[in-house]
Amino acid sequence: MLFGISPALQEKAILIIKKKIRTVTTTFTIFLILPLLVYLLFLFNLVPEKAIVPDEIRAPVAVIHSAAGSGTAFLISPTIMLTSKEVVNGLKVGDQVDISFDNAPNRPKVSGRIKYLSNQTDRISKTGSSPDASASDVAVIEIDPISEIEPLVLGVSDLLQPADEVFILGFPGGQYSLTKGMINNTSYHGKSLFKIDAVSNSGNNGGPCILRQDNTVIGISVGGGDAQAEDTVIKINDVKLLLQNANINF
Structure with a gap:
């Protein structure tokens, strides 16, 4: 008998201590490994990206x-x-x-x-x-x-700059598609077009080009540029003027 404690109480105390040690060890291991697991998931793109389009x-x-x-x-x-x-x-x-x-x-x-x-x-x-x-x-x-x-909502295309993030919505082949990219240039061969570094697909023609910052329309997709992985977009301010001059209310 240790310090007047019966063997049964001693055994119970030892079990409690072992349980607490296991709990502390498990908690420590989780906090140690969890950040590494999260890092690896994002590194290898194993975590699905949150939808950017409501x-x-x-x-x-x-x-x-x-x-x-x-x-x-x-x-x-x-x-x-x-x-x-x-x-x-x-x-x-x-x-x-x-x-x-x-x-x-x-x-x-x-x-x-x-x-x-x-x-x-x-x-x-x-x-x-x-x-x-x-x-x-x-x-x-x-x-x-x-x-x-x-x-x-129609936005304002005149204020955009290269590297502004956008996405194009469309239905290539009748199937919904979202293409993300950014503005490469605010003109294209001297024309008032945005050049977008997004993969062009003919089924996206006519679809809206949306500014990711505020979800407003900044243009209409009208197809590929010189390179395969780019798209050209009519600026929405030009479209607004066309509609106004044609007396089309919107």
Whole structure:
């Protein structure tokens, strides 16, 4: 008997001490190894990245089907959608297209008609300067008012700089796609286009280019540049002027 403590009590005390030692050892090991595990997970891209595009940004982006094929369009008001003219190539003002909001609740499908097609003579400057060919690939589609989808917000493209982060939403092959990148240049061969270091896909044509900082539209994707892994984007300020000059409210 130790210090007047019975063998049974001694054994119980030893078990308690061993249990506390195991608890301390386990806790220490976890705190020692956990940071290393987290580091390795991020190092090898084993942790799924948090979605950078909220549902309210994806919902107004739609698949457009017409006699010209399929592409991407996006809602900027309850009745007005934007796309590139290439998406509706061969169609004329008044022709009908089918639109599917595949990322919106209940995936509504609507019919629309081509309201406006820009061309080389359309001016993008209020001062009356010569037209810029970069603005000649814009198409406007009109639909019946849709209330269950919030339109995208048009941003300000004039303030952007190289290295600003953006992403392009579209439906290549009819499947939703998100392409991340950044602005490489604020002009392209002297034209008023953004050059984006994002992999171009023809199905993204007509889709919105979104500024990651505030989720506003800063342009319309119109296809690849000189290199395979880049895209060109019509600046949204140029598009706004086109719409204003065409008396299209948005």
